[in-house]
Amino acid sequence: MHLWLIPLFPLIGFLLNGLWGKRWSKPVVSAIAIGSIAASFLYALAVIAKLSPIDTPYSEHYFTWIQSGFFNVGCDLFVDRLTAVMLLIVTGVGLLIHIYAIGYMAHEGGYYRFFSYFNLFVFFMLLLVMASNLLLMFVGWEGVGLCSYLLVGFYFLEEFASNAANKAFIVNRIGDFGFSLGMFLAVATFHTLDFGQIAAAVATLPVEAKAGVITAITLLLFVGATGKSAQIPLYVWLPDAMAGPTPVSALIHAATMVTAGVYMVTRVSFLYLHAPVAMNVVAIVGVLTAIFAASIGITQNDIKKVFAYSTVSQLGYMFLGVGLGAYSAGIFHLMTHAFFKALLFLGAGSVIHGLGGEQDLRHMGGLRKAMPITFVTLGVASLAISGIPPFSGFFSKDAILSAAYSHSPWMFWIGAITAGMTAFYVFRAWFLAFFGVYRGHHHAHESPSSMTLPLIVLAILAAVGGFFNIPRWLSPAYPLAENENAVAMIISVFFGVIGIVVAAYLYVIRPAAADSLKAAFGRLYTLVLNKYYVDEIYQALIVRPLEAISSFVLWRGVDETLIDTTLVNGLARVIRGWGSIFRQWQSGSIRNYATWILAGSLLVILVLGLAGGGR
Amino acid sequence: MDTLLFIVFAIVAVACALNLILQSHPISSALSLIGVMCSLAVLYLLLGAEFIAMAQMIVYGGAVMVLFVFVIMLMNAGAEKRSGKSWFAQFAGPPLLVLFAAVLAFLILRAVPKLRTVEFGTWVGGTAEHIGQMLFTEYLLPFEVISILILIAIMGAVVLASKEID
Amino acid sequence: MPHLPPVPLSWYLVLSAILFVLGVAGFLYRKSIITVFMSIELMLNAVNLSFVSFSYQLRRIDGHIYSFFVMVVAAAEAAVGLAIILTVFKNRGTLQIDEVDSMKR
Amino acid sequence: MNFFLISLIKIVIVFGVFMTTLAYLQWVERKVLAHIQSRTGPLRVGPHGLMQPLADVFKLLTKEDLLPPYVNRIFYLGAPFIAVALALISISIIPFGPEIAVAGTRTYMQVGDVNVGVLFVLAIAAISVYGVALAGWSSNNKYSLLGGLRSSAQMISYELPLTLVIVSPLLLANHLSFREIGNSQAGYYLGFIPRWNIFQMPFPQIFGFIIFMIAAFAETNRIPFDLPEAENELVAGFHTEYSSMKFACFFMAEYANMVTITCVATLLFLGGWQPLFPAPYSNYVPVAVFLFAGVLCFLHAVRPARKRDRYTFPVFALAALALAILFALPWFQFVLAPIFWFASKVGFLLFTYIWVRGTLPRFRYDQLMHFAWTFLFPCALINLLLTALFVAIF
Known part of the structure; x- marks a missing residue:
């Protein structure tokens, strides 16, 4: 079947554009970039059509990558139903966002660089998704991290962009450290990293009632997931990552890369099912992240920041789902979220593009006449994310909340409140941008068709995406949850509607009320507006002490005093002392040296020849 | 003969x-x-x-x-000039040389006694054909390495000899 | 023609040793850089002779290959070494080995 | 018969023929040059100057042997002998014909058969630089020194293309022995094109042959590459200070080298003793040639240009007719035909030497080196690569 072709196309695109793109015109660059993704998408479709129904995973072995003792890692790719869903999301949404980026990036410098990185990202993401062992997945995992770094720092001349890129990279390293440890532990425990073999090995073990080795592995892997998927406590990089171009935010930081954690947890669900403690941790972290990020989202004024916190919050939802064992619900939400969040970002990008780079909601308003397509599509996306039936978000969110309702009610209630907050801040942004009077200075215009076309397609997907019954598609591997719970459904929809109504009241009907509300909750508002000072707390608790230790203990103490002064210079002094004795030998006469060599070789021959060397 | x-x-x-x-x-x-x-x-x-x-x-x-x-x-x-330097070589050299020769001869005669006698024509191993086969099979890598060495030596000699000293 | 007994291989080895020691002696007692260099070549030749002798003893041609390599290396060495000697001569105006000792000062 | 006796006989024959050839080669050269320049050449000593070489030898032997005062005596005296000895050695391994049977003993028409004959010739050629270099250096004369340095530099430089171009026929023959190389060139394409190396498929060595001949001219210090003895610059080059027999040694060495290298060229490229025509016709060729020569001599005798020709030409004619009869006899044919073909090829090449000497001007020294390194060497390399490629493919 040549699965390797799927990731190969983007790689070729990356190489072509990366090596020679600078010399080529923009149409050529975009044709290569989009052509490679389109080829990959179509080939993935063909593969899935050919394989379907993919009842048993189809895998291909290419070569043995690492062979060392019992440890054997192959370069294997495989496709099962879960991978199929992810493949279509990555290539499909990726294709739309690539098309969008033609218009968005049209006037930016480094056009070829952007597209080559973008293709590289898709390559690594496909590798991540199709890898059939943890190590190969980790290659993709690191690769997408690299691309994220490169693309967040795309405007590397701006200090905030390179800072944000560094932050994303470093925070991800913490998570990757956990991931690596988890892999090491898995190797030590199962002697393999292959998913199938681990699953077979785990199946023979009992479920760990208390924390055991499987719990440790899963928790360590989950540390990796919190880094990549921006969960508490490692979520801080994602809002800053909005420094990159908006298509990057849409593709990497909303639709695909950040969901890698969810995908990974789902992929190794056989481990999590054996570690209920870890699953609880996942669910709790997920739900806390959801409401925490949603509360910050309410107060943000930067349109992309709003959606960034929304992403964090929705990722929390997904983790809530997978933590509760509703893996298919989590993946379902992953898919619908890819549609509507990509749409939200692209719409926001369209607005920003139309306003010449303006991102602050306070300087927008009344754009619905100037940008009708953006207005409508963003509306669809907002309805979808708010969980209003029959839009896609409703189905997936409902699946998660139903699971929560039957498992632990408190999580359900937090989830439901979060749903309301979600609806509120999304519609707040929508209302602030498109209603009322225009508060900015730039002349607003609708975006070019290369941008609006993906918007429309994504809007259709966001509207009807809920009818792709992902849980049923995944049901052979991930059993369907209990029946839909009507109560949970009604409550969540109710909260969503409440959120929309409040937003409409505060930002359309009586705008003054919002300000008075701000004033009433002044302290709390400031706290939330500053994101609970989490960055500052990290700064004070982790970064400052580290800096202090590094500069005083490691640099001044260890490096300068111990190594430089004592070891290096001290050694040099000692050697110089001895050398002043021995350099008397250094007569400068080659013949004297030769005589010494002769004496030495004579000694060697004597020793070897007489002491047994010659028999 | x-x-x-x-x-x-x-x-x-x-x-x-x-x-x-x-x-x-x-x-x-x-x-x-x-x-x-x-x-x-x-x-x-x-x-x-x-x-x-x-x-x-x-x-x-x-x-x-x-x-x-x-x-x-x-x-x-x-012709060479006399030189008063290298006193060590002057004094320690002769005894060392004699000793060296003696040790080598002694070791050859004592330590490797069972050697063949040489008769011309009893073994002609070193034909061009044999050498070529060995060079291009077993000793291929050393052969290639040494050709690179020669190349570098040529360049080094050219650089050294062509350098104008002022 | 008198009939002489065949020569044992050890004679070849002793000859090789003698040539080697003579090479060392040349290295130690000649003062001209060129002659010292030639003494090195003499030592290499002596070693080659022992390689070929051992090859005869073992009925394997590996020794021939080694001496072939020694020859090639000697050729490279001669090219570079003589270039160096030329440069020394250009810089110093002398070929006396004891006068080329600026590393000491 | 025992090995030593046969070898001794062969050595005597080869040495005699070789020395005679050397002596008369000089006569031929003077004659041919003279005719190229519309002169008559040596004419006084003997009929048509045929006794001139002997006279020259006597002259050189009886001349005063000067020993210049400031020369380095040992090397000055040794150099000519090194030169001539090395020049004469190489002929000992040149085969002149195939295996023959004389009085029941099978033997090769060759003094000694060496497995690595080609390498032997190259080795001797490599050593023979010293004769010239030492002669130049020990004369203690700047012209001699320059001549010697030039000559050795030239010989070293041209040795490279020479060696490279020799490798190609070796690849085709797959052997290092001259006899095997000669044997490998037997046979004909399409029944009439000889399978000599210059016609040898898959890649004809005609280019290799041309390169070889150019390098051979330079190796033997012949015009147009006779820079070492360029009389307008260097008086007489490395042998300026030599006189009498020592000078004759250098002279002999030069001609011996010429003969040897043409023999090598014949063996490597022109098929050695293999006849030009397929078997039945090739036997008539020598007969026809000598008959023609005899008839020609008779005609000249009938209408002599000079008085003496009336007596000399009939003698020549009789000799030629005798040779023709000899070649017609089957047994002699068997022995002599290969030698005839070999000698005629060598003779043709030697004639080319003289022809070139009478035609071409001398190179300038920098042009000479430039030509060797930037043109001839790459050409030889390309020739070798192509040959190797074709040999490997077919």
Whole structure:
């Protein structure tokens, strides 16, 4: 079947554009970039059509990558139903966002660089998704991290962009450290990293009632997931990552890369099912992240920041789902979220593009006449994310909340409140941008068709995406949850509607009320507006002490005093002392040296020849 | 016959080598060295190493020593002067040399007693065909490496010799 | 023609040793850089002879290959070495080995 | 018969023929040059100057042997002998014909058969630089020194293309022995094109042959590459200070080298003793040639240009007719035909030498070196690569 072709196309695109793109015109660059993704998408479709129904995973072995003792890692790719869903999301949404980026990036410098990185990202993401062992997945995992770094720092001349890129990279390293440890532990425990073999090995073990080795592995892997998927406590990089171009935010930081954690947890669900403690941790972290990020989202004024916190919050939802064992619900939400969040970002990008780079909601308003397509599509996306039936978000969110309702009610209630907050801040942004009077200075215009076309397609997907019954598609591997719970459904929809109504009241009907509300909750508002000072707390608790230790203990103490002064210079002094004795030998006469060599070789021959060397 | 040849050419080789270190003019030494090399080539032939014997003549006799003679002629190197330096070599050298020779001879005669006798024609292993096969199978890597070494040596010699010193 | 007994291989090895020691002696007692260099070549030749002798003893041609390599290296060495000697001569105007000792000062 | 006796006989024959050839080669050269320049050449000593070489030898032997005062005596005296000895050695391994049977003993028409004959010739050629270099250096004369340095530099430089171009026929023959190389060139393409190396498929060595001949001219210090003895610059080059017999040694060495290298060229490229025509016709060729020569001599005798020709030409004619009869006899044919073909090829090449000498001007020294390194060497390399490629493919 040549699965390797799927990731190969983007790689070729990356190489072509990366090596020679600078010399080529923009149409050529975009044709290569989009052509490679389109080829990959179509080939993935063909593969899935050919394989379907993919009842048993189809895998291909290419070569043995690492062979060392019992440890054997192959370069294997495989496709099962879960991978199929992810493949279509990555290539499909990726294709739309690539098309969008033609218009968005049209006037930016480094056009070829952007597209080559973008293709590289898709390559690594496909590798991540199709890898059939943890190590190969980790290659993709690191690769997408690299691309994220490169693309967040795309405007590397701006200090905030390179800072944000560094932050994303470093925070991800913490998570990757956990991931690596988890892999090491898995190797030590199962002697393999292959998913199938681990699953077979785990199946023979009992479920760990208390924390055991499987719990440790899963928790360590989950540390990796919190880094990549921006969960508490490692979520801080994602809002800053909005420094990159908006298509990057849409593709990497909303639709695909950040969901890698969810995908990974789902992929190794056989481990999590054996570690209920870890699953609880996942669910709790997920739900806390959801409401925490949603509360910050309410107060943000930067349109992309709003959606960034929304992403964090929705990722929390997904983790809530997978933590509760509703893996298919989590993946379902992953898919619908890819549609509507990509749409939200692209719409926001369209607005920003139309306003010449303006991102602050306070300087927008009344754009619905100037940008009708953006207005409508963003509306669809907002309805979808708010969980209003029959839009896609409703189905997936409902699946998660139903699971929560039957498992632990408190999580359900937090989830439901979060749903309301979600609806509120999304519609707040929508209302602030498109209603009322225009508060900015730039002349607003609708975006070019290369941008609006993906918007429309994504809007259709966001509207009807809920009818792709992902849980049923995944049901052979991930059993369907209990029946839909009507109560949970009604409550969540109710909260969503409440959120929309409040937003409409505060930002359309009586705008003054919002300000008075701000004033009433002044302290709390400031706290939330500053994101609970989490960055500052990290700064004070982790970064400052580290800096202090590094500069005083490691640099001044260890490096300068111990190594430089004592070891290096001290050694040099000692050697110089001895050398002043021995350099008397250094007569400068080659013949004297030769005589010494002769004496030495004579000694060697004597020793070897007489002491047994010659028999 | 081959015994006679060995004796004659061994004497020639030793005599030439002695001449090398006794003559004071470099060009005499160089010619003595050529004599040593040619007699060694004959000894190689006796030992069945016909390719090596010819290579000895071509490479050493025809290339290396020509370079020596050339350089001597170019620099018009005269006879050596006496030098009072290197006292250590002057005093410690002779006993060490004698000891060295004695030890080597002793070890050869005592430690490796069971050696064949040399009869010309009983074993001709070193034909060009055999050498070529070994070079291009078992010793391929050293062969390629040494060709690179030669290339680098050529470049080094050109760079060194062409450098103008002011 | 008198009939002489065949020569044992150890004679070849002893000859090789003698040539080697003479090469060392040349290295130690000659003062001209060129002659010292030639003494090195003499030592290499002596070693080659022992290689070929051992090859004869073992009935393997590996020794020939080694001496072939020694020859090639000697050729490279001669090219570079003589270039160095030329440069020394250009810089110093002397070929006396004891006078080239600026590393000491 | 025992090995030593046969060898001794062969050595005597080869040495005699070789020395005679050397002596008369000089006569031929003077004659041919003279005719190229519309002169008559040596004419006084003997009929048509045929006794001139002998006279020259006597002259050189009886001349005063000067020993210049400031020369380095040992090397000065040794150099000519090195030169001539090395020049004469190489002929000992040249085969002149195939294996023959004389009085029941099978033997090769060759003094000694060496497995690595080609390498032997190269080795001797490599060593023979010393004769010239030492002569130049020990004369203690700047012209001699320059001549010697030039000559050795030239010989070393041209040795490279020469060696490289020799490798190609070796690849085709797959052997290093001259006899095997000669044997490998037997046979005909399409029944009439000889399978000599210059016609040898898959890649014809005609280019290799041309390169070889150019390099051979330079190796033997012949015009147009006779820079070492360029009389307008260097008086007489490395042998300026030599006189009498020592000078004759250098002279002999030069001609011996010429003969040897043409023999090598014949063996490597022109098929050695293999006849030009397929078997039945090739036997008539020598007969026809000598008959023609005899008839020609008779015609000249009938209408002599000079008085003496009336007596000399009939003698020549009789000799030629005798040779023709000899070649017609089957047994002699068997022995002599290969030698005839070999000698005629060598003779043709030697004639080319003289022809070139009478035609071409001399190179300038920098042009000479430039030509060797930037043109001839790459050409030889390309020739070798192509040959190797074709040999490997077919």
